[in-house]
Amino acid sequence: MTNVTMTVNGKSRTAAAEGRTLLVDWLREGLRMTGTHVGCDTSQCGACVVHVNGVAMKSCSVLAQEVDGAEVTTIEGMANADGSLGTIQQAFQDYHGLQCGFCTPGMVMSAAALLKENPRPTEADVRHYLEGNICRCTGYHNIVKAVMAASGQQVAPVAAE
Amino acid sequence: MPKDTGIGASPKRREDVRFLTGKGRYTDDINVAGQAHVVFLRSDVAHGRIKSIDTSAAEAIDGVVRVFTAKDFEGVGGIPCGWQITDRQGNPMQEPKHPILAEGKVRHVGDPIAAVVAESASIARLACEAIEVDIEALPAVVDMKAALSDGAPKVHDDLTSNLCYDWGFVEENRDAVAEAINSAAHVTTLELVNNRLVANPMEPRVAVGDFAAHDQSSTLYTTSQNPHVIRLLMGAFVLGIPEHKLRVVAPDVGGGFGTKIFHYAEEAFCTFAAKQLERAVKWTCTRSEAFMSDAHGRDHVTKIELALDADNNFTAIRTETYANMGAYLSTFAPSVPTWLHGTLMAGNYKTPLVYVNVKAVFTNTVPVDAYRGAGRPEATFQLERVIDKAARELGVDPVDLRRQNFIREFPYQTPVAVEYDTGDYDATMDKLLSMIDRDGFAARRKESESRGKLRGLGINCYIEACGIAPSNLVGQLGARAGLYESATVRVNATGGLVVMTGSHSHGQGHETSFAQVVADMIGINEDQIEIVHGDTANTPMGMGTYGSRSLAVGGSAMVRATEKIIAKAKKIAAHIMEAAEGDIELKEGRFTVAGTDKSLAWGDVTLAAYVPHNYPLTDLEPGLEETAFYDPNNFTYPAGAYACEVEVDPETGQVQVLSFAAADDFGNVVNPMIVEGQVHGGLAQGIGQALLENCAYDENGQLLSASYMDYAMPRAGDLPMFQVDHSCATPCTHNPLGVKGCGEAGAIGSPPAIVNGVLDALASGGHNVGHINMPLTPARVWAAMQG
Ligand code: FES
Numbered sequence: 045m046t047n048v049t050m051t052v053n054g055k056s057r058t059a060a061a062e063g064r065t066l067l068v069d070w071l072r073e074g075l076r077m078t079g080t081h082v083g084c085d086t087s088q089c090g091a092c093v094v095h096v097n098g099v100a101m102k103s104c105s106v107l108a109q110e111v112d113g114a115e116v117t118t119i120e121g122m123a124n125a126d127g128s129l130g131t132i133q134q135a136f137q138d139y140h141g142l143q144c145g146f147c148t149p150g151m152v153m154s155a156a157a158l159l160k161e162n163p164r165p166t167e168a169d170v171r172h173y174l175e176g177n178i179c180r181c182t183g184y185h186n187i188v189k190a191v192m193a194a195s196g197q198q199v200a201p202v203a204a205e
Numbered sequence: 206m207p208k209d210t211g212i213g214a215s216p217k218r219r220e221d222v223r224f225l226t227g228k229g230r231y232t233d234d235i236n237v238a239g240q241a242h243v244v245f246l247r248s249d250v251a252h253g254r255i256k257s258i259d260t261s262a263a264e265a266i267d268g269v270v271r272v273f274t275a276k277d278f279e280g281v282g283g284i285p286c287g288w289q290i291t292d293r294q295g296n297p298m299q300e301p302k303h304p305i306l307a308e309g310k311v312r313h314v315g316d317p318i319a320a321v322v323a324e325s326a327s328i329a330r331l332a333c334e335a336i337e338v339d340i341e342a343l344p345a346v347v348d349m350k351a352a353l354s355d356g357a358p359k360v361h362d363d364l365t366s367n368l369c370y371d372w373g374f375v376e377e378n379r380d381a382v383a384e385a386i387n388s389a390a391h392v393t394t395l396e397l398v399n400n401r402l403v404a405n406p407m408e409p410r411v412a413v414g415d416f417a418a419h420d421q422s423s424t425l426y427t428t429s430q431n432p433h434v435i436r437l438l439m440g441a442f443v444l445g446i447p448e449h450k451l452r453v454v455a456p457d458v459g460g461g462f463g464t465k466i467f468h469y470a471e472e473a474f475c476t477f478a479a480k481q482l483e484r485a486v487k488w489t490c491t492r493s494e495a496f497m498s499d500a501h502g503r504d505h506v507t508k509i510e511l512a513l514d515a516d517n518n519f520t521a522i523r524t525e526t527y528a529n530m531g532a533y534l535s536t537f538a539p540s541v542p543t544w545l546h547g548t549l550m551a552g553n554y555k556t557p558l559v560y561v562n563v564k565a566v567f568t569n570t571v572p573v574d575a576y577r578g579a580g581r582p583e584a585t586f587q588l589e590r591v592i593d594k595a596a597r598e599l600g601v602d603p604v605d606l607r608r609q610n611f612i613r614e615f616p617y618q619t620p621v622a623v624e625y626d627t628g629d630y631d632a633t634m635d636k637l638l639s640m641i642d643r644d645g646f647a648a649r650r651k652e653s654e655s656r657g658k659l660r661g662l663g664i665n666c667y668i669e670a671c672g673i674a675p676s677n678l679v680g681q682l683g684a685r686a687g688l689y690e691s692a693t694v695r696v697n698a699t700g701g702l703v704v705m706t707g708s709h710s711h712g713q714g715h716e717t718s719f720a721q722v723v724a725d726m727i728g729i730n731e732d733q734i735e736i737v738h739g740d741t742a743n744t745p746m747g748m749g750t751y752g753s754r755s756l757a758v759g760g761s762a763m764v765r766a767t768e769k770i771i772a773k774a775k776k777i778a779a780h781i782m783e784a785a786e787g788d789i790e791l792k793e794g795r796f797t798v799a800g801t802d803k804s805l806a807w808g809d810v811t812l813a814a815y816v817p818h819n820y821p822l823t824d825l826e827p828g829l830e831e832t833a834f835y836d837p838n839n840f841t842y843p844a845g846a847y848a849c850e851v852e853v854d855p856e857t858g859q860v861q862v863l864s865f866a867a868a869d870d871f872g873n874v875v876n877p878m879i880v881e882g883q884v885h886g887g888l889a890q891g892i893g894q895a896l897l898e899n900c901a902y903d904e905n906g907q908l909l910s911a912s913y914m915d916y917a918m919p920r921a922g923d924l925p926m927f928q929v930d931h932s933c934a935t936p937c938t939h940n941p942l943g944v945k946g947c948g949e950a951g952a953i954g955s956p957p958a959i960v961n962g963v964l965d966a967l968a969s970g971g972h973n974v975g976h977i978n979m980p981l982t983p984a985r986v987w988a989a990m991q992g
């Protein structure tokens with residue numbers, strides 16, 4: 045066990061990690077930040093997506109020790125400074141882009157990375173970018189709408205299509 | 206005008222804020238001080254005799270607390286089955302024991318053999334590898350028909366065969382149906398497979414057992430759709446813990462889709478081990494483990510015959526289905542291919558004679574039980590496929606053939622026991638056709654052809670039975686449980702309410718929609734109402750959430766309890782305002798006396814209930830809290846019409862879904878936004894079944910699709926935007942909200958639309974293919990096109 049320190053959502057945080065400790069376990073067990081989820085063991089579902097030094101990554105496929113010193117943003121760091129929902133989070137609520145909420149942290153983090161790369165994505169762009177994030181509840185329809193709305197594009201309102 | 210509050214409005218979901226900020230509290234987020242972790246050693250052979258288990262090396266590993274095997278469970282019950290089917294001869298089904306850890310034999314890949322409790326999950330995992338198990342592999346039975354053949358290896362040595370039951374429905378109609386088929390002008394026959402699926406809620410199952418030595422009580426935190434059912438099954442039948450010493454908590458649950466209804470061995474294990482060790486024991490399922498331990502869904506092999514007279518009226522339907530039970534009977538498994546399937550075989554059509562035969566079979570595979578729709582997707586798929594095939598054989602329009610046979614008079618007594626209370630199948634079909642521009646299809650097909658693609662249009666109807674279920678009826682049918690629902694409404698002194706429901710929300714948004722209903726009844730703001738669910742310690746006994754029942758049954762209980770609250774509050778208001786009780790009205794949160802300008806605010810009356818100074822104490826108890834149990838007197842019958850357009854690449858067999866439209870009749874709708882979301886999710890699962898998903902075993906019982914590398918989950922790029930409509934509403938006639946339920950429709954109605962669409966596309970290219978089994982992978986479609 046060695047101590048690993050990262051800047052998580054703007055705050056310096058330290059917790060122990062074994063050589064084999066995954067970033068997601070370090071966050072969930074080490075820091076007790078349970079917003080980041082684990083949905084698979086083959087790096088395929090995207091429930092665990094966080095940003096490491098500004099890049100979206102599956103935190104189940106990164107060792108904590110590998111990213112010692114990194115800047116990490118998780119779902120817990122996505123709200124506005126006053127605690128209100130950030131733009132993407134708000135769009136997910138406004139367009140009913142979540143049901144059980146389990147895939148949601150990863151979806152929001154992936155969507156944030158997409159919009160940074162591509163501020164006005166088409167529907168096809170959104171669907172393509174989210175290939176690594178599985179949602180079993182929503183059928184993606186409202187997730188796609190939420191991401192497009194978060195990018196400032198006009199989308200049909202919920203329940204009036 | 207869309208409403209912005211109460212019933213019919215789409216307020217934003219209150220639960221979203223915690224989910225969007227990482228503050229959800231799922232079972233794996235719960236850690237109990239001092240907890241140990243358990244990892245199960247699971248069988249890697251499908252069938253074998255356990256000759257010996259040596260745990261000594263595992264026990265010697267530092268950090269291992271204890272290793273459990275079957276011998277630690279002597280005197281402990283097996284996992285019970287909640288439904289008993291009676292076979293064609295009137296005998297009960299064969300019901301094998303389902304031990305917590307394998308006794309003597311392993312019966313499927315994933316069957317737990319031993320459990321290691323250790324200081325950490327990684328130590329437990331390591332120790333599992335140190336357990337020495339000597340298993341003599343036995344030949345496995347995987348194929349259902351082979352499992353029933355003479356001399357087939359038996360999954361359970363103490364049963365007479367691998368046949369769980371041979372069920373006929375309606376048995377008295379058997380000969381009349383045969384006669385109608387023999388004398389029909391036309392008979393269309395179809396053999397098909399309803400592919401085995403894995404529900405795959407994104408949150409894997411988790412269980413945390415805890416034990417309090419000071420009062421000898423147990424607590425189980427678990428990923429369940431029905432904590433009270435788990436408490437009853439596990440407490441009464443497995444571990445012998447009375448309800449008052451057992452609390453079951455299902456906190457935020459990350460999707461269920463049926464597979465989190467059932468009581469699982471891991472739940473009983475954690476509760477049992479926590480008591481033995483006097484410390485909490487936590488189990489977190491990995492996804493790979495989920496594939497081999499979560500109950501699977503579907504897996505039917507069916508032959509259906511549809512008889513028509515010379516005018517194309519349906520005269521009889523006969524089906525023969527083999528339904529896979531897997532190695533043990535999961536909680537509701539026997540009911541799925543029988544009462545949840547046979548009773549829907551009339552569909553939306555006035556077919557006078559129906560006979561359904563189902564042979565349920567034990568195999569060396571994971572147990573199979575309810576998955577979104579449970580039995581009803583299987584019924585809809587066969588029926589809507591055979592009708593499409595008949596239309597093609599007879600050269601008639603598939604929509605016309607359906608319409609000609611629609612049921613139009615309600616209530617309608619079907620020949621398969623159920624009575625549809627209300628519906629309007631023409632209305633949903635008309636609505637659907639208005640959504641899809643059928644007239645423009647020919648031009649769109651030409652356009653696809655100009656790009657070398659084949660375009661198809663698939664249309665079908667569906668009906669389902671929801672709002673499960675009248676207790677006395679299901680009791681007669683073999684259910685070992687009642688299927689009512691409950692609600693307690695507690696009004697606080699200052700006017701806020703807590704509604705405690707026995708149903709459970711795991712994505713459906715009950716905290717929002719249930720509050721809408723109560724707010725509407727009283728005329729107060731939704732934010733004055735808290736919805737509490739998921740903890741047996743603070744909710745009345747209820748049966749949980751599945752079968753699109755929460756609003757129809759749980760919502761009705763809540764309405765009844767709120768009605769009692771309002772009735773009592775009116776009495777209090779009448780006393781304070783010195784008026785006759787019958788003159789009191791409650792509107793927009795104020796009590797008024799008819800014909801006067803006297804009024805009292807809601808909060809004045811609720812305060813009086815708890816500070817009863819000016820109060821009719823001789824006639825009325827203080828306080829304002831009521832409970833209601835609601836037992837429905839019929840099922841509800843959501844129905845609708847679905848259509849999709851698909852494009853097939855004739856070079857590769859690749860299918861693309863271009864559009865999907867759903868016209869549903871859900872009766873009244875409380876929150877249209879949530880309802881549409883439920884339909885979207887159901888459609889994705891149905892399209893997933895039709896095109897992508899398949900749980901595959903090889904002939905030795907090895908699970909071939911045990912991860913997301915091999916099991917194709919629908920992803921964003923596989924699906925189109927959906928067109929959904931629920932404006933054709935014939936309200937349910939027998940529950941107070943007039944609601945029917947919407948959770949399963951999408952998954953039930955969509956698979957036949959996709960297959961019908963693909964076959965239509967192939968036909969346009971000159972490939973007259975009678976059927977392709979799901980999933981319609983490029984390889985299967987391409988092979989079908991080669992003849
Ligand atoms: S947990 Fe599934 S991709 Fe990381």
Ligand code: FES
Binds near residue numbers: 181
């Ligand atoms: S909201 Fe449940 S998995 Fe996406």
